[in-house]
Amino acid sequence: xxxxxTRWTPSxxxxxxxxxxxxxxxxxxxxxxxxxxxxxxxxxxAMPPYQPLFHWASEKVLQIQLNLGNxxxxxxxxxYIRAYLNSIFVAAVSTLLCLLIGYPIAYSMAxxxxxxxxILLLLVTLPxxxxxxxxxxxxxxxxxxxxxxxxxxxxxGVIDQPIQMLQTDFAVYVGIVYSYLPFMILPLYANLEKMxxxxxxAAADLGCKPWQGFLKITLPLSKHxxxxxxxxxxxxxxxxxxxxxxxxxxxxxxxxxxxxxxxFNNRDWPVASAVAIALxxxxxxxxxxxxxxxNAEPAEGARK
Amino acid sequence: xxxxxxxxxxxxxxxxxxxAKSYVRIEKVTxxxxxxxxxxxxxxxxxxxxxxxxxxxxxxxxxxxxRMLAGFERPTSGKIFIDDVDMTAIPPYERPVNMMFQSxxxxxxxxxxxxxxxxxxxxxxxxxxxxxRVNDMxxxxxxxxxxxxxxxxxxxxxxxxxxxxxxxxKKPKLLLLDEPLAALDKKLREHxxxxxxxxxxTLGVTFIVVTHDQEEAMTLSTRIGLMNHGEIVQVGxxxxxxxxxxxxxVSEFIGSVNTFEGKLIEDxxSYVRIECADLEAPIFVNHGVSSAPGATIWAAIRPxxxxxxxxxxxxxDNWASAVVRDIAYMGDMSIYLLKLDSGKIVRVTxxxxxxxxxxxxxxxxxxxxxxxSSSPVVVTK
Numbered sequence: 001x002x003x004x005x006t007r008w009t010p011s012x013x014x015x016x017x018x019x020x021x022x023x024x025x026x027x028x029x030x031x032x033x034x035x036x037x038x039x040x041x042x043x044x045x046a047m048p049p050y051q052p053l054f055h056w057a058s059e060k061v062l063q064i065q066l067n068l069g070n071x072x073x074x075x076x077x078x079x080y081i082r083a084y085l086n087s088i089f090v091a092a093v094s095t096l097l098c099l100l101i102g103y104p105i106a107y108s109m110a111x112x113x114x115x116x117x118x119i120l121l122l123l124v125t126l127p128x129x130x131x132x133x134x135x136x137x138x139x140x141x142x143x144x145x146x147x148x149x150x151x152x153x154x155x156x157g158v159i160d161q162p163i164q165m166l167q168t169d170f171a172v173y174v175g176i177v178y179s180y181l182p183f184m185i186l187p188l189y190a191n192l193e194k195m196x197x198x199x200x201x202a203a204a205d206l207g208c209k210p211w212q213g214f215l216k217i218t219l220p221l222s223k224h225x226x227x228x229x230x231x232x233x234x235x236x237x238x239x240x241x242x243x244x245x246x247x248x249x250x251x252x253x254x255x256x257x258x259x260x261x262x263x264f265n266n267r268d269w270p271v272a273s274a275v276a277i278a279l280x281x282x283x284x285x286x287x288x289x290x291x292x293x294x295n296a297e298p299a300e301g302a303r304k
Numbered sequence: 305x306x307x308x309x310x311x312x313x314x315x316x317x318x319x320x321x322x323x324a325k326s327y328v329r330i331e332k333v334t335x336x337x338x339x340x341x342x343x344x345x346x347x348x349x350x351x352x353x354x355x356x357x358x359x360x361x362x363x364x365x366x367x368x369x370x371r372m373l374a375g376f377e378r379p380t381s382g383k384i385f386i387d388d389v390d391m392t393a394i395p396p397y398e399r400p401v402n403m404m405f406q407s408x409x410x411x412x413x414x415x416x417x418x419x420x421x422x423x424x425x426x427x428x429x430x431x432x433x434x435x436x437r438v439n440d441m442x443x444x445x446x447x448x449x450x451x452x453x454x455x456x457x458x459x460x461x462x463x464x465x466x467x468x469x470x471x472x473x474k475k476p477k478l479l480l481l482d483e484p485l486a487a488l489d490k491k492l493r494e495h496x497x498x499x500x501x502x503x504x505x506t507l508g509v510t511f512i513v514v515t516h517d518q519e520e521a522m523t524l525s526t527r528i529g530l531m532n533h534g535e536i537v538q539v540g541x542x543x544x545x546x547x548x549x550x551x552x553x554v555s556e557f558i559g560s561v562n563t564f565e566g567k568l569i570e571d572x573x574s575y576v577r578i579e580c581a582d583l584e585a586p587i588f589v590n591h592g593v594s595s596a597p598g599a600t601i602w603a604a605i606r607p608x609x610x611x612x613x614x615x616x617x618x619x620x621d622n623w624a625s626a627v628v629r630d631i632a633y634m635g636d637m638s639i640y641l642l643k644l645d646s647g648k649i650v651r652v653t654x655x656x657x658x659x660x661x662x663x664x665x666x667x668x669x670x671x672x673x674x675x676x677s678s679s680p681v682v683v684t685k
Contacts, residue, residue, distance in 0.1 A: 199412075205375075206470070216422075217411060
């Protein structure tokens with residue numbers, strides 16, 4: 001009896017590691033399989049609003065009906081392709097902007113004195129203390145025609161007429177860059193902060209001016225931080241729904257908005273699921289490729 | 305003490321030649337960090353092709369001095385000349401100086417080859433010349449077959465040689481080495497010391513080495529500059545530092561020593577007698593000493609310059625009686641810790657000349673110590 005118990009009671013270690021696996025299984029893999037299943041069915045007016053994949057044709061015949069029409073539909077109607085491409089374009093530009101703004105911030109944080117560093121780190125994470133939605137709403141107040149920005153510019157005499165900023169692409173970029181900047185700064189900071197500064201002294205010793213040392217040593221060594229930051233910004237930005245619908249032009253095609261329309265307005269769950277699955281594939285394949293490239297070489301440049 | 309590999313080479317003593325020009329000139333250099341004085345009014349002349357060791361305990365300012373030579377720190381006051389050019393305000397990337405870092409600071413994202421080529425590429429040399437020089441240098445440090453490896457695939461000793469190759473390939477006028485052997489284990493360290501000297505002789509580069517290890521300094525250097533609290537305490541060849549220390553600090557830092565505190569009871573130009581509270585007989589030194597009458601002085605005697613015997617020496621001076629407290633058998637020699645009647649412990653080393661040692665003195669035996677009148681070094685501070 002005792003032996004039986006020890007054989008079947010999991011060890012402490014496997015118990016601890018099983019928790020994250022269980023979590024991923026329950027809240028990630030199972031929903032994904034459900035969405036995948038729905039994407040292969042056809043819509044119908046019922047509850048739930050899609051046909052089952054499996055049904056018994058006769059007593060001994062189980063019929064599986066895979067409807068590939070949803071995916072074919074995504075290709076046939078160029079609305080979806082355009083929405084995907086536009087989302088990827090917007091996300092890519094936003095990621096680049098975040099990198100250009102975030103890198104200098106992360107760099108100066110990493111090179112400041114330890115006490116200032118902690119204050120700066122707190123300031124970067126401070127926006128998270130307010131709801132994301134509220135912060136996006138606040139931008140409406142800033143960007144609208146009689147908002148903070150336009151009024152300030154008019155009172156300074158820079159412009160006579162308010163500039164239309166809300167409901168433009170500009171507002172969407174502002175919103176995305178503002179919201180996702182901390183996700184760029186934090187991994188970059190973590191990477192730059194642990195860099196061995198004697199490497200820069202060695203570079204200077206071998207004839208590098210400070211800017212050359214940055215280009216040849218700091219920048220290549222922060223590669224992993226750049227990749228991590230870009231993924232953290234790019235992935236959620238592609239599927240972003242709230243920011244374009246609050247700040248952007250209602251006609252702006254974004255895949256997140258298309259998904260929302262399919263799901264809630266058209267109640268076409270299968271097509272909505274197909275849109276989601278296709279989006280996932282678009283994102284997962286390049287990420288897996290990046291991940292493999294990253295694993296090919298171990299982490300470098302860390303201080304010993 | 306390890307035998308110096310320099311013993312085999314011909315005499316190289318430019319510092320004794322009044323006409324010789326110094327290559328590196330440090331003039332009254334002081335460096336302060338806030339209120340802390342890291343380097344205090346140091347002046348040094350270092351000659352071409354020397355291996356000059358800055359020796360001292362950690363925090364004595366030796367690394368700060370080295371970093372000022374490399375250009376990473378600016379002196380608070382004073383000037384540094386290399387080959388007669390004032391380097392004080394020149395940034396590190398424009399100095400004809402290269403440094404080997406204690407942590408090696410090898411670029412982890414580059415291969416061995418790229419690391420070594422880095423400095424040459426920075427100079428904008430032709431590709432073929434870079435390749436040639438990198439290959440020659442990798443052959444010299446015996447890393448030829450590791451050229452394509454990344455640093456994390458190398459052992460500690462190999463990394464050390466990459467760092468050396470990278471700093472030497474630019475043919476610097478002066479190579480600065482910060483604790484070059486500290487990260488290596490003992491066997492490898494001894495081997496590398498000799499290799500370092502060979503490379504230095506092949507290339508004819510002037511070396512300035514920072515180390516806290518006095519044995520390393522003795523083995524490597526043409527001259528040693530011993531530092532304490534930011535000041536240079538004494539500069540000299542390894543044997544000068546060992547046999548003619550100018551203070552108790554130097555005698556105790558380099559090698560081990562027995563120091564007896566006492567007063568002069570006879571002060572003649574050709575000899576002195578010193579009375580010590582710890583010893584029954586006075587110390588007789590066969591040369592004159594310059595000291596204020598009545599002042600406290602110290603006689604320092606090296607452990608290997610004292611003999612141990614069972615018979616009482618016939619001389620009236622230079623002996624003591626003691627009890628054997630401890631013996632450490634080291635193979636080539638034995639270390640005896642002997643307790644004087646005053647309670648002071650004296651350290652004596654005796655070479656084990658004969659294999660059979662039945663008649664050697666043993667624990668708790670009463671013995672007599674004796675030394676030659678030329679052995680004690682008298683220091684006044």
